[in-house]
Amino acid sequence: MTSLSSFKSSAVSHDIQAGKLSHSVLLLSPDTFALDEFAKNMIMALMCEQDDKPCGVCEACRKVQHNNNVDVLYYPKENKVLNSAEIENLIDEVYSAPYESDRKVFVIKNANQIDQTQQNKLLKTLEEPPSKTYFILIATEDSNILQTIKSRCRIVRVPQLTESEILSVLKDNNVPDNIATLAFSYCDGSCSQALKYATNEHFAEIVALTENILSNFRKSWQMLDFASKLYSYNENFEEVLDVFLNICARAVAILCGSGKVDKIATEVAQSFSVDALVALNRGCLNLIEQRKRNCNFNSIVDEFLFMILEVRHKYPV
Ligand SMILES: [Zn+2]
Numbered sequence: 001m002t003s004l005s006s007f008k009s010s011a012v013s014h015d016i017q018a019g020k021l022s023h024s025v026l027l028l029s030p031d032t033f034a035l036d037e038f039a040k041n042m043i044m045a046l047m048c049e050q051d052d053k054p055c056g057v058c059e060a061c062r063k064v065q066h067n068n069n070v071d072v073l074y075y076p077k078e079n080k081v082l083n084s085a086e087i088e089n090l091i092d093e094v095y096s097a098p099y100e101s102d103r104k105v106f107v108i109k110n111a112n113q114i115d116q117t118q119q120n121k122l123l124k125t126l127e128e129p130p131s132k133t134y135f136i137l138i139a140t141e142d143s144n145i146l147q148t149i150k151s152r153c154r155i156v157r158v159p160q161l162t163e164s165e166i167l168s169v170l171k172d173n174n175v176p177d178n179i180a181t182l183a184f185s186y187c188d189g190s191c192s193q194a195l196k197y198a199t200n201e202h203f204a205e206i207v208a209l210t211e212n213i214l215s216n217f218r219k220s221w222q223m224l225d226f227a228s229k230l231y232s233y234n235e236n237f238e239e240v241l242d243v244f245l246n247i248c249a250r251a252v253a254i255l256c257g258s259g260k261v262d263k264i265a266t267e268v269a270q271s272f273s274v275d276a277l278v279a280l281n282r283g284c285l286n287l288i289e290q291r292k293r294n295c296n297f298n299s300i301v302d303e304f305l306f307m308i309l310e311v312r313h314k315y316p317v
Pocket residue numbers: 047048049050054055056057058059060061062
């Protein structure tokens with residue numbers, strides 16, 4: 001368990017230790033890896049038979065680690081999102097006794113994707129659960145979750161993993177050290193993002209090309225050359241934009257005096273104004289939307305490159 005230390009220092013961990021955890025908890029983080037790790041530590045702590053919870057070695061903890069603790073029920077079981085039939089199954093389970101221990105834990109994933117009718121059904125169960133019944137709702141963000149559900153939950157924003165924790169996850173996934181360092185520098189503290197980058201065989205090329213564009217693309221006659229390079233990244237254009245936005249954000253931080261100084265971001269901070277970087281950010285978000293609507297890829301690339309020349313001209317340093 002990579003994030004055990006951050007779990008043990010959390011308020012939730014102290015409350016479980018003291019036996020005063022509320023019945024329903026909503027765990028939130030855009031980083032699905034950190035979210036799952038935190039949830040697993042929390043479930044182990046709830047089920048652990050030892051004093052220092054979670055011990056990680058008692059039978060109950062080990063069963064949680066191997067997803068075969070019969071008193072921990074994960075939903076949805078089959079689909080991506082909890083549906084009506086599964087909620088009925090969940091409610092039946094809530095009102096039946098635990099099998100091996102004296103408690104039951106219900107883990108509900110993708111809680112923000114459950115439709116509102118189903119959320120209302122769930123609400124009734126969350127309101128008055130039998131004693132020693134715990135609900136752990138898991139979501140990447142809370143905007144679609146009913147206020148009535150949120151008000152019955154203890155809301156926990158899962159802490160980010162540390163740099164050394166993320167690097168050790170990458171190592172466990174057989175990522176070479178140089179790629180791990182590169183993926184970490186672009187992941188914004190998100191372990192799932194670092195994993196996604198590090199396991200993309202084109203990631204190092206994507207970073208090199210994006211840095212090249214930001215450093216050297218200044219004149220319209222270069223457009224054709226950069227466009228022809230980008231046209232081959234149809235599958236990975238989202239990563240190109242992510243890396244691009246990441247460098248721009250780091251450059252803005254440097255210009256505002258708050259950023260960690262690194263080579264490419266410093267270079268960008270010297271050759272673009274804050275207004276230009278803000279315009280690039282807005283433009284890229286617009287391109288991401290166009291991608292979602294399946295607009296013609298080559299014209300998105302052309303628009304991307306044209307935008308870079310335009311902001312240099314419109315908002316000079
Ligand atoms: Zn244990």
